[in-house]
C-alpha cells in the first residue's frame with residue numbers, strides 16, 4: 001500500500017468483536033485476565049496482551065502500527081508528547097558522562113531538554129550549525145552516543161545533509177536520530193536516507209487539528225542493536241533482535257518515566273492521520289504560493305522557505321522532500337514593531353504557538369517561544385526581532401493571501 005492508503009487503512013482492521021471501523025477508545029487503565037496463569041504469561045512476555053496503560057493500550061497500539069507502516073520501520077512507541085518521545089530516546093541510550101551531538105537551531109524545547117534537563121544528569125550536548133556537516137564531524141567525541149538532527153530546523157528553515165550525517169554516525173558506530181515533525185512521513189521517510197530512529201511531535205501535522213498533544217518514536221531498523229556501544233541493548237538484542245531498543249524503552253525507560261499517551265489523544269491522532277497525506281499536499285502548495293507572494297511584496301525585507309530557489313537549502317529540500325518545501329516559513333518586516341503590527345492586523349491567521357494545524361497560524365518567535373534566551377543566543381538559533389513565523393494552513397490560498405495583503409497594508 002502507498003501513503004494515502006496506509007494513512008487510512010494501515011495497521012488497523014475493523015474490530016473483530018463488533019466490526020467497529022473507527023479504532024475503539026480503550027479508556028481503561030488495566031486489563032483483567034481469567035486466570036493467574038494467563039496474566040503471568042503476559043507479564044513474562046510469553047503470551048501477547050495488554051496489562052496496564054502506562055505500558056501498552058490497544059488505542060495507542062493502533063497508532064503505533066500505522067506510524068510504523070508509514071515510516072517503513074520495524075516498530076514504534078507513541079508518547080504523551082513530542083518532548084516525551086525525545087526524552088525516552090536520549091534516556092534509553094545515554095548515561096552520565098555521555099555526549100549528544102546535535103544540530104543548532106532546533107526546536108527550543110529540545111535545546112532546553114538537552115542543555116538544562118539532561119545537563120543536570122551529566123549528559124553534555126554540543127550544538128553545531130546544521131549546514132556544516134564537516135563541523136559536525138569535528139565535534140564527534142569518543143563518548144558521543146547519538147547524533148540528533150531535525151529535517152527542517154525551526155525557525156532557521158535549514159535542512160541538514162541527512163545522508164552525509166548518517167554516514168558520519170555510522171562510521172562512529174552510533175545511531176542518527178531524526179526529528180521529522182516538520183516533514184512527516186509524507187515528505188520524507190528518513191529511513192531511506194540512513195536514519196536509525198525517527199521522532200515526531202504528533203501534536204503538529206500528524207494530528208493536524210490542534211486537539212491533542214502527542215509524540216512518537218519509530219525504529220527504522222537501520223541500526224544493528226547487537227553491535228552498538230549500548231551494552232544493555234546489545235544484551236537484549238540476543239532475544240529481541242531488531243526490536244531490542246524499543247523493548248528497552250517499553251519495559252524500562254518509557255514505563256518508568258510514564259511517557260504513555262492518553263488513549264483518547266491517540267484516537268484523535270489516528271483520526272487526523274487519515275487525512276495527513278492530502279493535508280500535507282495543501283500545506284506545501286499554500287506555503288509555496290505564500291512564500292512567492294511575500295517575496296514580491298515591497299514591505300517584506302526577507303523570506304525564508306526551503307521551497308524558494310533563493311534558500312541555500314532549496315536543492316537539498318527538493319531532493320530529500322520529494323520536491324516540496326514543507327508548511328512553515330518565516331519572513332522579516334525590518335523591526336519588532338512592524339512584526340507586531342502585522343500580527344495584530346491579521347484576521348484569518350491566528351496568533352498562537354503551534355504549527356501544523358489546519359488553520360494558518362502566525363507568531364513572533366523572539367518574544368514567545370524564544371523569550372527565555374538572550375539576544376546572542378537567539379541570533380545563534382536564527383531568531384531575529386523582525387521575524388514572523390507562519391504555519392501555513394489548508395484554507396483556500398486566495399483567502400490566506402488576502403488576509404496577509406490587508407495586514408501588510410496596515411503595517
Ligand SMILES: *Cc1c(COP(=O)(O)O)cnc(C)c1O
Pocket residue numbers: 081082083084107109110150154179181182200201202203204213214215
Ligand atoms: C513541537 C515540537 C516538538 C515538541 O513536541 P510537543 O508535542 O510539543 O512536546 C519537538 N520537535 C519539534 C520539531 C517540534 O516542532
